Amino acid sequence: MAEVRLENLCKFFGEVKAVDNIDLTVKDGEFLTLVGPSGCGKSTTLRLIAGLEKVTKGGIFIDERLINDLPPHKRNISMVFQSYALFPHMTVEANIGFGLKIKKLDKDNKKSKVGWALNLLRLEGLEKRLPRELSGGQRQRVALGRALVLEPDVLLLDEPLSNLDAKLRLRMRTELKRLHKKVKTTIIYVTHDQAEAMTLSDRLAVMKDGRILQAGTPSEVYEKPQDLFTAGFIGSPTMNFLSGEIIPFVKDENILVGIRPEDLKFSSAEVPDAVKGKSSITESLGSDNYLYVEVSDALVSMRLKPEEKIEEGKKIWLVFDKRKLHRFDKSTGRRV
């Protein structure tokens, strides 16, 4: 276990600023997720920590030791790749034991460590199989085993669930949580899936254009997004944004108001401080129903109680939970 600190970290590819002045501390034993859209620099940050890319500017510290110029294997980190990067010609056992073989561990020690990893990841009985004979979830577990068997200070996971189907992804999420509780290694996880980031992490850092926009616990980021991008990126369905001038109790054209679907109610009769709209389609997700309401030129989503039903095209009034309102400066996009 170790603390990872990134200080003014930059990575430029020619003119392109892939990572732009990042400051971040990942505490000892913490599960931190870098989340953001494709091309935001999260994988590059991970590769910089791994030593697979050279730092342009700034520093990477593991337990206060500057590791910028250390080769990857001297950083005591392990990495799981999006494609798993298993060796296709090696059995499960050989894949997991590869790092130990390179470290020239004696046979008995190697056998017991590989056995520990097989047991931890519930891979017993599959030792002699080749990666092509495994399911996606099993391959994923082999990649995790190969990384964990080396007892790294820091475990780096680069979108490890993105190649799995939705059902398996959910199962692997639980599995990852269980693993983290058991091994207590510092984990830096990269994903573009905000649901994954919210459910797995102790803390998450939202990235865009090579910068970290906000870092905090999932509830902090969800409940108090510091800018428009974070507010819109975290949460599903996404936060609704309405111009302040159409909301009676805001009446400010410089303000953009954000409200989450679960913080809206509707009324069939006009009520004070409500905004008029017209009901549109209803989406049913089984446990939740979402109603889309046309307000001015925007489409606002709101969560309905299971017993609530509404016809399409009806005039309704949207009632805001004022405590849950997010106000953003239209020009800067920052929270006010």
Add this chain to the structure above:
Amino acid sequence: MPEKTKRYSIWEKLKDNLFILGITVPCFLYLFAFLIIVLFYLLKFSFSEGLPIISILSEAEFRNALLRTFWFMLIGTPLQLAVGIILALLVYESFKGVSLTRSLFLIPIAIPALVTAVIINLLFSYPFGHMNDLLSGKYTFFPKILELPLNFSGTEFFSIGLAMLGKVWRDMPISMLIILAGLQTIEKEGYEAAQIMGANFYQRFKYITLPLLTPAISTVLILRSIENWKEFIFPFVLAPAYPLLGVLIDRLYHVQQNPYMAGACALWLVLFIGATTFLFTFLTKTVRAYLVKV
């Protein structure tokens, strides 16, 4: 009532597969009919009166040619593989002008083997070839090394060496392309994972590149060894005094007008090719199994 399974007669099966048969039978006929004719004559000549297949073994000319061809194959095949691997590694990484470099490396294959052999012959001819001129100090940019010109084709070592040089140079693009195709199937992330685990360049090559490249290496070894066993043009032009089996077969058939001995010689050649193919397949499989052990 369980439904009765319909039983098809052979005629019905043939009718169902008429299209597949229609397109595959001509291919098989083309391949096997010719093969059967060749094998028939080889066997006919080899096992004719006096059993040439056995009697040729006591001929010194055959034994010498066999030994020469064996060495030609044994040294030439790994040499072609090594050159193929080095060139493939050179053009594997993407850099500015990689396509042009790859195309340049393909030039030797576009030149007819006979032309290459004749040019090498001219370069190394005695006493006025370019190589002798160069080593005798006739070109100002190169120091004088030889007092007297060297007769390269006068010794077995040099003339077979020149034939091998020509063969390796001319066929290097084939090995390069096969190895390059093999290299391109290896995921780069595997190397990165190994690098993080502490594997150095040699270990990455030994445990990842080499085993994953064994199918390509095996293909190169088998194809090149077959080619080397039956090589004709380069030794015919550059080492006429020291015939390999291919040249000997031609000599027995055309010059000595002895199709029986030529047939026996060719049959032995086919048997040696078969044995070498088996050996290289076994060898590459064994090496791969050793490399992927935990």
